[in-house]
Amino acid sequence: MxxxxxxxxxxxxxxxxxxxxxxxxxxxxxxxxxxxxxxxxxxxxxxxxxxxxxxxxxxxxxxxxxxxxxxxxxxxxxxxxxxxxxxxxxxxxxxxxxxxxxxxxxxxxxxxQPEAPAEVAPDALVAFRPSVRKQSWEYVQFVLQQHDGNISAAARALNMHRRTLQRMLQKKPAIR
CATH class of the missing domain: 3.40.50.2300 (Response regulator)
Known part of the structure:
Protein backbone atom coordinates (compact mmCIF):
# COMPACT_ATOMS: atom_id res chain seq x y z
CA MET A 1 0.00 0.00 0.00
CA GLN A 113 4.53 9.73 -14.09
CA PRO A 114 6.89 11.79 -11.91
CA GLU A 115 9.15 12.93 -14.74
CA ALA A 116 8.04 15.87 -16.85
CA PRO A 117 8.50 15.46 -20.61
CA ALA A 118 11.98 16.47 -21.74
CA GLU A 119 10.79 18.26 -24.86
CA VAL A 120 7.67 20.19 -25.73
CA ALA A 121 6.54 20.18 -29.33
CA PRO A 122 6.99 23.63 -30.92
CA ASP A 123 3.41 23.49 -32.22
CA ALA A 124 2.15 23.24 -28.63
CA LEU A 125 3.95 26.45 -27.72
CA VAL A 126 2.48 28.35 -30.66
CA ALA A 127 -1.05 27.14 -29.85
CA PHE A 128 -0.81 28.49 -26.29
CA ARG A 129 -0.93 32.27 -26.23
CA PRO A 130 -1.76 33.69 -22.84
CA SER A 131 -3.78 36.89 -22.62
CA VAL A 132 -2.17 40.18 -21.65
CA ARG A 133 -3.90 39.89 -18.28
CA LYS A 134 -2.38 36.45 -17.71
CA GLN A 135 1.07 37.66 -18.80
CA SER A 136 0.91 40.60 -16.42
CA TRP A 137 -0.13 38.27 -13.57
CA GLU A 138 2.85 36.03 -14.37
CA TYR A 139 5.22 38.99 -14.41
CA VAL A 140 3.93 40.32 -11.08
CA GLN A 141 4.40 36.86 -9.55
CA PHE A 142 7.91 36.68 -10.99
CA VAL A 143 8.91 40.07 -9.55
CA LEU A 144 7.33 39.22 -6.19
CA GLN A 145 9.29 35.98 -6.09
CA GLN A 146 12.51 37.80 -6.99
CA HIS A 147 12.00 39.95 -3.89
CA ASP A 148 11.31 36.95 -1.60
CA GLY A 149 7.62 37.82 -1.23
CA ASN A 150 8.35 41.35 0.00
CA ILE A 151 5.41 43.36 -1.35
CA SER A 152 7.00 46.76 -0.71
CA ALA A 153 10.21 45.87 -2.57
CA ALA A 154 8.27 44.27 -5.44
CA ALA A 155 6.03 47.34 -5.71
CA ARG A 156 9.11 49.57 -5.97
CA ALA A 157 10.56 47.31 -8.67
CA LEU A 158 7.24 47.41 -10.56
CA ASN A 159 7.06 51.20 -10.11
CA MET A 160 3.67 51.08 -8.42
CA HIS A 161 2.20 51.86 -5.04
CA ARG A 162 2.35 49.08 -2.46
CA ARG A 163 -1.45 49.13 -1.89
CA THR A 164 -2.07 48.80 -5.63
CA LEU A 165 0.09 45.69 -5.72
CA GLN A 166 -1.68 44.29 -2.64
CA ARG A 167 -5.06 44.79 -4.35
CA MET A 168 -3.77 43.04 -7.47
CA LEU A 169 -2.55 40.09 -5.42
CA GLN A 170 -5.89 39.74 -3.59
CA LYS A 171 -7.70 39.15 -6.89
CA LYS A 172 -7.89 35.74 -8.46
CA PRO A 173 -5.27 35.07 -11.12
CA ALA A 174 -6.21 35.29 -14.78
CA ILE A 175 -7.00 31.85 -16.20
CA ARG A 176 -6.07 32.47 -19.83
Missing amino acids: QHFLLVDDDPTFANLLERGFARRGLTLAWAENGADALALVAEPDGIILDLNLGTESGLQLLPELHRRFPRAAILVLTGYASISTAVTAIKLGATQYLPKPADVDTIVAAFQ
Whole structure:
Protein backbone atom coordinates (compact mmCIF):
# COMPACT_ATOMS: atom_id res chain seq x y z
CA MET A 1 0.00 0.00 0.00
CA GLN A 2 1.32 3.41 -0.91
CA HIS A 3 1.47 6.18 1.69
CA PHE A 4 1.16 9.86 0.82
CA LEU A 5 1.41 13.09 2.76
CA LEU A 6 -0.74 16.16 2.15
CA VAL A 7 0.63 19.48 3.43
CA ASP A 8 -2.29 21.90 3.18
CA ASP A 9 -3.99 24.32 5.56
CA ASP A 10 -7.52 23.59 4.27
CA PRO A 11 -9.17 20.88 6.40
CA THR A 12 -12.13 20.47 4.02
CA PHE A 13 -9.86 19.83 1.05
CA ALA A 14 -7.73 17.46 3.15
CA ASN A 15 -10.80 15.48 4.20
CA LEU A 16 -12.06 15.17 0.61
CA LEU A 17 -8.66 14.12 -0.69
CA GLU A 18 -8.20 11.64 2.15
CA ARG A 19 -11.51 9.92 1.31
CA GLY A 20 -10.64 9.86 -2.40
CA PHE A 21 -7.28 8.25 -1.72
CA ALA A 22 -8.88 5.70 0.62
CA ARG A 23 -11.35 4.67 -2.11
CA ARG A 24 -8.34 3.89 -4.32
CA GLY A 25 -6.61 1.82 -1.62
CA LEU A 26 -4.05 4.51 -0.79
CA THR A 27 -3.36 6.14 2.57
CA LEU A 28 -3.02 9.87 2.99
CA ALA A 29 -1.66 11.56 6.10
CA TRP A 30 -2.43 15.25 6.57
CA ALA A 31 -0.16 17.96 7.95
CA GLU A 32 -1.62 21.43 8.37
CA ASN A 33 1.75 23.20 8.35
CA GLY A 34 5.45 22.68 7.72
CA ALA A 35 6.35 21.82 11.31
CA ASP A 36 3.77 18.99 11.38
CA ALA A 37 5.02 17.66 8.04
CA LEU A 38 8.66 17.64 9.10
CA ALA A 39 7.79 15.95 12.40
CA LEU A 40 6.65 12.78 10.62
CA VAL A 41 8.78 9.72 11.26
CA ALA A 42 7.92 7.50 8.29
CA GLU A 43 8.89 8.62 4.80
CA PRO A 44 5.88 8.84 2.46
CA ASP A 45 5.95 7.61 -1.13
CA GLY A 46 4.70 10.99 -2.29
CA ILE A 47 4.05 14.47 -0.89
CA ILE A 48 1.31 16.84 -2.03
CA LEU A 49 2.35 20.36 -1.09
CA ASP A 50 0.19 23.49 -1.25
CA LEU A 51 2.05 26.72 -2.06
CA ASN A 52 0.05 28.90 0.35
CA LEU A 53 0.02 27.46 3.87
CA GLY A 54 -1.52 30.34 5.76
CA THR A 55 1.48 32.43 6.75
CA GLU A 56 4.00 29.89 5.39
CA SER A 57 5.17 29.50 1.80
CA GLY A 58 5.25 26.03 0.32
CA LEU A 59 8.23 27.11 -1.81
CA GLN A 60 10.25 27.79 1.33
CA LEU A 61 9.20 24.45 2.82
CA LEU A 62 9.91 22.44 -0.33
CA PRO A 63 13.73 22.17 0.01
CA GLU A 64 13.43 21.07 3.63
CA LEU A 65 10.85 18.40 2.70
CA HIS A 66 13.17 17.24 -0.09
CA ARG A 67 16.08 16.91 2.40
CA ARG A 68 13.94 15.22 5.06
CA PHE A 69 12.27 12.77 2.63
CA PRO A 70 14.74 12.31 -0.27
CA ARG A 71 12.96 9.36 -1.92
CA ALA A 72 9.48 10.92 -1.86
CA ALA A 73 8.12 12.46 -5.04
CA ILE A 74 6.82 15.97 -4.35
CA LEU A 75 3.81 17.35 -6.19
CA VAL A 76 3.09 21.06 -5.77
CA LEU A 77 -0.63 21.83 -5.90
CA THR A 78 -1.79 25.44 -5.88
CA GLY A 79 -4.77 27.64 -6.53
CA TYR A 80 -2.42 30.44 -7.63
CA ALA A 81 -0.49 28.74 -10.41
CA SER A 82 2.05 30.74 -12.34
CA ILE A 83 4.95 29.92 -14.60
CA SER A 84 7.50 31.49 -12.27
CA THR A 85 6.35 29.48 -9.24
CA ALA A 86 6.23 26.31 -11.36
CA VAL A 87 9.80 26.80 -12.54
CA THR A 88 10.99 27.60 -9.01
CA ALA A 89 9.18 24.57 -7.56
CA ILE A 90 10.79 22.23 -10.09
CA LYS A 91 14.23 23.76 -9.43
CA LEU A 92 13.73 23.24 -5.68
CA GLY A 93 12.97 19.54 -6.10
CA ALA A 94 9.29 19.15 -6.99
CA THR A 95 8.58 16.43 -9.53
CA GLN A 96 5.18 17.76 -10.62
CA TYR A 97 3.19 21.00 -10.43
CA LEU A 98 -0.60 21.09 -10.75
CA PRO A 99 -3.10 23.94 -10.51
CA LYS A 100 -6.18 23.58 -8.34
CA PRO A 101 -8.78 22.31 -8.76
CA ALA A 102 -7.33 18.88 -9.43
CA ASP A 103 -9.24 15.68 -8.81
CA VAL A 104 -7.84 12.59 -7.08
CA ASP A 105 -7.31 10.71 -10.36
CA THR A 106 -5.20 13.56 -11.77
CA ILE A 107 -3.10 13.74 -8.60
CA VAL A 108 -2.53 9.97 -8.50
CA ALA A 109 -1.67 9.95 -12.23
CA ALA A 110 0.89 12.72 -11.64
CA PHE A 111 2.67 10.49 -9.10
CA GLN A 112 2.68 7.57 -11.53
CA GLN A 113 4.53 9.73 -14.09
CA PRO A 114 6.89 11.79 -11.91
CA GLU A 115 9.15 12.93 -14.74
CA ALA A 116 8.04 15.87 -16.85
CA PRO A 117 8.50 15.46 -20.61
CA ALA A 118 11.98 16.47 -21.74
CA GLU A 119 10.79 18.26 -24.86
CA VAL A 120 7.67 20.19 -25.73
CA ALA A 121 6.54 20.18 -29.33
CA PRO A 122 6.99 23.63 -30.92
CA ASP A 123 3.41 23.49 -32.22
CA ALA A 124 2.15 23.24 -28.63
CA LEU A 125 3.95 26.45 -27.72
CA VAL A 126 2.48 28.35 -30.66
CA ALA A 127 -1.05 27.14 -29.85
CA PHE A 128 -0.81 28.49 -26.29
CA ARG A 129 -0.93 32.27 -26.23
CA PRO A 130 -1.76 33.69 -22.84
CA SER A 131 -3.78 36.89 -22.62
CA VAL A 132 -2.17 40.18 -21.65
CA ARG A 133 -3.90 39.89 -18.28
CA LYS A 134 -2.38 36.45 -17.71
CA GLN A 135 1.07 37.66 -18.80
CA SER A 136 0.91 40.60 -16.42
CA TRP A 137 -0.13 38.27 -13.57
CA GLU A 138 2.85 36.03 -14.37
CA TYR A 139 5.22 38.99 -14.41
CA VAL A 140 3.93 40.32 -11.08
CA GLN A 141 4.40 36.86 -9.55
CA PHE A 142 7.91 36.68 -10.99
CA VAL A 143 8.91 40.07 -9.55
CA LEU A 144 7.33 39.22 -6.19
CA GLN A 145 9.29 35.98 -6.09
CA GLN A 146 12.51 37.80 -6.99
CA HIS A 147 12.00 39.95 -3.89
CA ASP A 148 11.31 36.95 -1.60
CA GLY A 149 7.62 37.82 -1.23
CA ASN A 150 8.35 41.35 0.00
CA ILE A 151 5.41 43.36 -1.35
CA SER A 152 7.00 46.76 -0.71
CA ALA A 153 10.21 45.87 -2.57
CA ALA A 154 8.27 44.27 -5.44
CA ALA A 155 6.03 47.34 -5.71
CA ARG A 156 9.11 49.57 -5.97
CA ALA A 157 10.56 47.31 -8.67
CA LEU A 158 7.24 47.41 -10.56
CA ASN A 159 7.06 51.20 -10.11
CA MET A 160 3.67 51.08 -8.42
CA HIS A 161 2.20 51.86 -5.04
CA ARG A 162 2.35 49.08 -2.46
CA ARG A 163 -1.45 49.13 -1.89
CA THR A 164 -2.07 48.80 -5.63
CA LEU A 165 0.09 45.69 -5.72
CA GLN A 166 -1.68 44.29 -2.64
CA ARG A 167 -5.06 44.79 -4.35
CA MET A 168 -3.77 43.04 -7.47
CA LEU A 169 -2.55 40.09 -5.42
CA GLN A 170 -5.89 39.74 -3.59
CA LYS A 171 -7.70 39.15 -6.89
CA LYS A 172 -7.89 35.74 -8.46
CA PRO A 173 -5.27 35.07 -11.12
CA ALA A 174 -6.21 35.29 -14.78
CA ILE A 175 -7.00 31.85 -16.20
CA ARG A 176 -6.07 32.47 -19.83
